[in-house]
Amino acid sequence: xxxxxxxxxxxxxxxxxxxxxxxxxxxxxxxxxxxxxxxxxxxxxxxxxxxxxxxxxxxxxxxxxxxxxxxxxxxxxxxxxxxxxxxxxxxxxxxxxxxxxxxxxxxxxxxxxxxxxxxxxxxxxxxxxxxxxxxxxxxxxxxxxxxxxxxxxxxxxxxxxxxxxxxxxxxxxxxxxxxxxxxxxxxxxxxxxxxxxxxxxxxxxxxxxxxxxxxxxxxxxxxxxxxxxxxxxxxxxxxxxxxxxxxxxxxxxxxxxxxxxxxxxxxxxxxxxxxxxxxxxxxxxxxxxxxxxxxxxxxxxxxxxxxxxxxxxxxxxxxxxxxxxxxxxxxxxxxxxxxxxxxxxxxxxxxxxxxxxxxxxxxxxxxxxxxxxxxxxxxxxxxxxxxxxxxxxxxxxxxxxxxxxxxxxxxxxxxxxxxxxxxxxxxxxxxxxxxxxxxxxxxxxxxxxxxxxxxxxxxxxxxxxxxxxxxxxxxxxxxxxxxxxxxxxxx
Amino acid sequence: xxxxxxxxxxxxxxxxxxxxxxxxxxxxxxxxxxxxxxxxxxxxxxxxxxxxxxxxxxxxxxxxxxxxxxxxxxxxxxxxxxx
Numbered sequence: 001x002x003x004x005x006x007x008x009x010x011x012x013x014x015x016x017x018x019x020x021x022x023x024x025x026x027x028x029x030x031x032x033x034x035x036x037x038x039x040x041x042x043x044x045x046x047x048x049x050x051x052x053x054x055x056x057x058x059x060x061x062x063x064x065x066x067x068x069x070x071x072x073x074x075x076x077x078x079x080x081x082x083x084x085x086x087x088x089x090x091x092x093x094x095x096x097x098x099x100x101x102x103x104x105x106x107x108x109x110x111x112x113x114x115x116x117x118x119x120x121x122x123x124x125x126x127x128x129x130x131x132x133x134x135x136x137x138x139x140x141x142x143x144x145x146x147x148x149x150x151x152x153x154x155x156x157x158x159x160x161x162x163x164x165x166x167x168x169x170x171x172x173x174x175x176x177x178x179x180x181x182x183x184x185x186x187x188x189x190x191x192x193x194x195x196x197x198x199x200x201x202x203x204x205x206x207x208x209x210x211x212x213x214x215x216x217x218x219x220x221x222x223x224x225x226x227x228x229x230x231x232x233x234x235x236x237x238x239x240x241x242x243x244x245x246x247x248x249x250x251x252x253x254x255x256x257x258x259x260x261x262x263x264x265x266x267x268x269x270x271x272x273x274x275x276x277x278x279x280x281x282x283x284x285x286x287x288x289x290x291x292x293x294x295x296x297x298x299x300x301x302x303x304x305x306x307x308x309x310x311x312x313x314x315x316x317x318x319x320x321x322x323x324x325x326x327x328x329x330x331x332x333x334x335x336x337x338x339x340x341x342x343x344x345x346x347x348x349x350x351x352x353x354x355x356x357x358x359x360x361x362x363x364x365x366x367x368x369x370x371x372x373x374x375x376x377x378x379x380x381x382x383x384x385x386x387x388x389x390x391x392x393x394x395x396x397x398x399x400x401x402x403x404x405x406x407x408x409x410x411x412x413x414x415x416x417x418x419x420x421x422x423x424x425x426x427x428x429x430x431x432x433x434x435x436x437x438x439x440x441x442x443x444x445x446x447x448x449x450x451x452x453x454x455x456x457x458x459x460x461x462x463x464x465x466x467x468x469x470x471x472x473x474x475x476x477x478x479x480x481x482x483x484x485x486x487x488x489x490x491x
Numbered sequence: 492x493x494x495x496x497x498x499x500x501x502x503x504x505x506x507x508x509x510x511x512x513x514x515x516x517x518x519x520x521x522x523x524x525x526x527x528x529x530x531x532x533x534x535x536x537x538x539x540x541x542x543x544x545x546x547x548x549x550x551x552x553x554x555x556x557x558x559x560x561x562x563x564x565x566x567x568x569x570x571x572x573x574x
Contacts, residue, residue: 042556046540046541046555047540050540073541081500081531082500082531082534082535082539082540082541082542083540083541085531085534085535086535086539086540086541089535090535090538254507254511254557254559254560255560315559318559319556319557322557326503326504329503330503420531421531
């Protein structure tokens with residue numbers, strides 16, 4: 001009897017978490033993010049970025065360019081692996097390739113937006129900034145350690161990076177409007193969250209539906225859990241419809257655009273609009289609050305439709321829709337399973353365990369976060385709901401960031417990919433550095449959260465980077481001198 | 492006879508390109524051998540930065556995106572003409 005009770009508790013935990021997630025977080029942040037990722041893949045010619053990665057490009061351009069490439073070009077391993085292999089084998093060498101590899105999973109648009117929407121903008125920024133600094137740092141360290149092997153690449157040609165292609169202006173505007181749409185849906189500022197007009201829809205029973213839903217998915221706000229509102233239930237329904245229409249309209253988009261394609265797109269727009277209004281059901285009907293968000297989203301959608309219709313070519317439109325759909329198809333099911341599993345696990349884990357292990361911002365806590373990240377493997381983006389679970393169970397934000405940095409970098413999958421291309425020794429060295437840097441990132445960010453002044457934190461960070469840069473510079477200089485001496489004695 | 496290579500690790504886009512290529516070959520009713528290349532060292536030999544890529548008679552015709560069925564048919568007829 002107890003076992004049955006326990007199992008049903010687990011099941012409810014999973015389903016409740018899933019429903020709350022879909023209703024609350026997915027829509028305004030994740031749905032536009034998928035379309036932005038699709039637009040980046042389809043509309044940005046890879047040559048715009050990769051031409052800065054050739055061997056003849058100075059370091060101060062090639063490393064940031066590698067990070068940028070990771071951020072805008074690579075959302076799935078489909079793009080990461082060939083780009084990584086390309087940069088490494090024919091490009092500037094191991095350093096920028098590692099920077100690219102480090103930055104891509106942690107700071108691509110989907111990961112950042114999702115982190116910002118679910119956990120908070122501060123953590124998303126910390127993730128972006130620290131990944132950038134440390135990605136470049138680790139890349140340079142790796143390039144130095146394996147300097148001798150790297151020299152072999154100098155014989156490779158530079159052809160691949162010579163192509164120049166710039167992005168079409170209208171495609172760029174299209175991408176920017178997509179980003180604006182995302183921001184207007186997710187930013188929590190007064191202008192957007194205030195409501196400007198209210199009207200009442202004469203539908204009765206919405207309040208009863210809401211009570212029913214709260215009973216169905218019981219939640220405890222004090223534990224950071226969320227319930228499902230009536231609006232949320234409608235949105236989940238719309239999501240299912242989008243899925244069905246997309247399956248019919250986007251799966252075969254390479255043959256032709258069908259009515260289903262337009263239905264799917266219309267539903268996506270409708271869903272975003274429904275998600276952006278505020279609702280409050282009562283006995284007399286349903287109050288609809290038209291927020292700034294709503295107008296922002298509406299404006300964004302109108303501009304996007306015009307641009308897509310007039311500005312983009314049919315091929316571009318098709319590529320965009322196809323890439324976005326492919327991301328959704330690839331990532332969304334994993335996310336659903338992941339979120340469900342997190343809901344189940346949450347029932348079992350006792351907050352005290354997390355409290356003792358990683359409730360404080362110290363080396364032990366940060367190491368625990370990193371080690372968990374290294375040894376657990378989660379599919380793309382699932383690390384975010386897991387992080388949120390830890391947060392609500394009392395994990396400190398410092399160790400949380402350490403975990404968030406380490407987990408996507410060091411999945412088993414990525415280690416395997418890396419070792420087939422650069423060899424075992426190099427990949428394990430890389431793993432060790434990532435573990436070290438993630439721990440440091442957690443400590444520094446944690447100190448800031450704990451109230452250390454921003455100047456002090458910046459000082460720590462600059463000091464650390466300065467020592468790193470200094471050592472790199474010294475070693476590099478000595479090597480150059482040695483090489484020059486060898487050359488002189490050979491002559 | 493054409494030798495067509497589809498380069499890619501087996502990701503969804505590569506499979507899509509392979510399917511579209513086979514369709515185009517059938518549509519033209521030509522003799523052609525479609526080969527999938529999944530090994531990265533072989534793929535990198537073609538100097539490309541991103542998959543999927545399409546190679547006809549050892550000539551790279553497209554990479555980094557899925558060309559439309561009409562484009563693939565054009566690639567094929569051009570290759571036939573130059574043969």
